[in-house]
Amino acid sequence: MTRRRAPKPASRPEGAGLWQRIRLFRQDMFSSQPERLYRAWMAEVRGPLYRSFLVNDPALVKRVLLEEPEKFPKSAIIHDTLRGLLGDSVFLSNGETWKRQRRILDPAFEQGAVKAFPAMRDAGAAAVVRLGKGGMVEMEAVASMLTADVIFRTLFSIPITSEVATRVFQAFRRYQRAQPLWNIPGLLRLPRWAPRFHSKAARESAAEIRGLLAGLVAARAAEIVEGRAPDDLATRIMTLPDPETGETFTPAEMVDQVAIFFLAGHETSASALGWALYLLAANPDIQARAAAEAMAAPDLGDLSGMPFIKAVFRETLRLFPPVPMMVREAAEACEFRGRNVPKGSLAILSPWHLHRHRRLWDHPDDFDPDRWQTQNGKACKRNAYIPFSAGPRVCSGAGFAMIEGVLLLSMLLAAYRFEAGPEPVPVAHLTVRAKDGINLRLVPRDGSSPEHTDA
Ligand code: HEM
Numbered sequence: 001m002t003r004r005r006a007p008k009p010a011s012r013p014e015g016a017g018l019w020q021r022i023r024l025f026r027q028d029m030f031s032s033q034p035e036r037l038y039r040a041w042m043a044e045v046r047g048p049l050y051r052s053f054l055v056n057d058p059a060l061v062k063r064v065l066l067e068e069p070e071k072f073p074k075s076a077i078i079h080d081t082l083r084g085l086l087g088d089s090v091f092l093s094n095g096e097t098w099k100r101q102r103r104i105l106d107p108a109f110e111q112g113a114v115k116a117f118p119a120m121r122d123a124g125a126a127a128v129v130r131l132g133k134g135g136m137v138e139m140e141a142v143a144s145m146l147t148a149d150v151i152f153r154t155l156f157s158i159p160i161t162s163e164v165a166t167r168v169f170q171a172f173r174r175y176q177r178a179q180p181l182w183n184i185p186g187l188l189r190l191p192r193w194a195p196r197f198h199s200k201a202a203r204e205s206a207a208e209i210r211g212l213l214a215g216l217v218a219a220r221a222a223e224i225v226e227g228r229a230p231d232d233l234a235t236r237i238m239t240l241p242d243p244e245t246g247e248t249f250t251p252a253e254m255v256d257q258v259a260i261f262f263l264a265g266h267e268t269s270a271s272a273l274g275w276a277l278y279l280l281a282a283n284p285d286i287q288a289r290a291a292a293e294a295m296a297a298p299d300l301g302d303l304s305g306m307p308f309i310k311a312v313f314r315e316t317l318r319l320f321p322p323v324p325m326m327v328r329e330a331a332e333a334c335e336f337r338g339r340n341v342p343k344g345s346l347a348i349l350s351p352w353h354l355h356r357h358r359r360l361w362d363h364p365d366d367f368d369p370d371r372w373q374t375q376n377g378k379a380c381k382r383n384a385y386i387p388f389s390a391g392p393r394v395c396s397g398a399g400f401a402m403i404e405g406v407l408l409l410s411m412l413l414a415a416y417r418f419e420a421g422p423e424p425v426p427v428a429h430l431t432v433r434a435k436d437g438i439n440l441r442l443v444p445r446d447g448s449s450p451e452h453t454d455a
Helices: 018-027 058-067 076-086 095-110 112-131 139-156 163-178 200-226 233-239 251-282 284-296 307-319 369-373 375-384 398-415
Strands: 042-046 051-055 135-138 326-329 334-336 339-341 346-349 416-420 426-428 432-434 439-444
Touching: 051 058, 051 339, 058 346, 058 375, 076 200, 076 251, 095 233, 095 251, 112 139, 112 398, 135 139, 139 163, 139 233, 139 251, 139 398, 163 200, 163 251, 200 233, 200 251, 233 251, 251 284, 251 307, 251 398, 251 416, 251 432, 251 439, 284 307, 284 398, 284 416, 307 369, 307 398, 398 416
Parallel strands: 051 346
Antiparallel strands: 042 051, 135 439, 326 346, 334 339, 416 439, 426 432
16 A cells, blocks of 8 residues: 655644744644644633634534534634625524525535536636646646636636636635735634724725626626526526525625635635645656546546545545634533533634544545545544534535546546645645645646646
8 A cells, every 4th residue: 555644734832822822823823733733632722812622522523513503603703804705605604694595505506516517527628728738837826727717617607717707816816815814803802893904905805806796796687687597506596595485695695605605616626636636746656546547437527437536535635624624602601521611612623633633543644545445434534524514514515526626636637647846835824725836747648748837
C-alpha cells in the first residue's frame, strides 16, 4: 500500500498568551491551534467574555449536529463578517426563517446533481480548452474559475466567460482578499454595536456582487413571466412554492440565496479540487491508478465506474475539509462530558481536527485513498467524517459536490499528467487554501509538449 504524509500546518507554540493567540488566529486559524487538539476529545477555551468548547468526541458531535440541533443554532456573531455578502441567506439564518428557506430550496435542489451534469461536463471541457498545452499552472485559481463556471451554468445557464459572471467572479476575488475570516469583536463576544473590521474594499465588493446578482434575478423574473425561462436552478428556486404556505421567495430573498449558492457552491469545491490534484501530483503511483480509471471509463457520465477516483476525492475531503470548522451557540445551559456549558457558549465542530484525530484514524496525516475500501475506513466514516456537516443543516449541495468532484477530476486526469511543485502550506481563509497557491506542472496526455509558461 502506498501512502504519503499530506501537508499539515505548524501548530501553535505551547504557552502562547491571549493576544498572541488572537494575532495567530487572524493571520491563520490553523497556526493558532495547539497540537493537542488532534488527540483531545474536547477542549475548553475561556476568554474574558466567552467560553468555547471544541468538540472532537464523536458522540458529542452527533449530539450537537444530529440529536439536539435546535439547542445549538448557528452562531450569528461569528458569521457577522459574511452578512454583508450573504444577507439573510440559508447559510446564516436560524429558526423559522431557516426552516422556510430549506423547505423551498431542498426540493429545488433535489435533482440538482442530475440536472447539473451537462453544466459540469461543459465547464470541465471548457477548462481543458483553457489549459491548452499545460505547463506550470497555479491550480487554485484554475479550480476557482472552473467551479464558478459550473455554478453559473447550473444557476443561470450562463458560462463564466459571460460578462456578468466574469464581473461577479472578479468582485468575489477582491472580496476575499479584503475580508478577514473572523471578526475580533465576534471572537471576543463584544456586543453587536461594537465596531466591526469590515474593510471598505470588502463592503464595496460585496455591494457590487449583490448588485450584479440582483440584475440577474430581475432578468430571470421577467423571463419567467414571459414563459421563456430556462429550466435551471434559478428558475426552480424562484418558482417552487413553500409547500406549507404556498409563498415563493421575494426578489430580495432570492439575491441572498443566489449569493450563498455562488459562494458555498464554488469556493468549497474549488478548494477540494485543488488539494486533490496536489495530492495526486505528489503521489504519482496513486495518480497513475486514478488516471487509468478515468481513461478506461467508457462514459464519463457513469461515475459508478470510478470507485477509485471517488475514494481519492473522499480522502481529500478528509485531509483538507474545505469548511475546516463550524460554530454553534448553546441556546441554553447544558453539560459536555460532565462540564458545565453556560448558555451562549460556543460549540466548535472541527472537521479539520476530527478528520486527523490521532485516536480515531490510522495514520491520520497520510494520503491513503484505499482506506475507504477497508472496514476501518467505513467505521471512521460513520463516526468521525463530516466534510459536509450532518443532521438537518447538512450541506444542501453534498450530492452535487461529490458528483462534480469525481467528474472534474476524471476529466482533468484524462487530459493531463500532474507534477507537483513546492509543497503547499494549508491556511484557513473562507475555505482551506494553500498559503502560496498550489503550483503544478501539467503535461498533456496526448503527447503534445507542455508550454513553458508561468500561466
Ligand atoms: C466539496 C464541496 C462542499 C463542501 C465540503 C461543503 C461543506 C459544507 C458544510 C460543512 C456546510 C455546513 C456549514 C455550517 O454548518 O456551518 C455546508 C452548508 C451549505 N452548503 Fe455546502 N459544501 C460543498 C459544496 C456545496 C455546493 C456545491 C453547494 C450548492 C451548490 C453547497 C451549498 C450549501 C448550502 C446552501 C449550505 C447551507 C445549508 C444550511 O445551513 O441549511 N455546498 N456546506
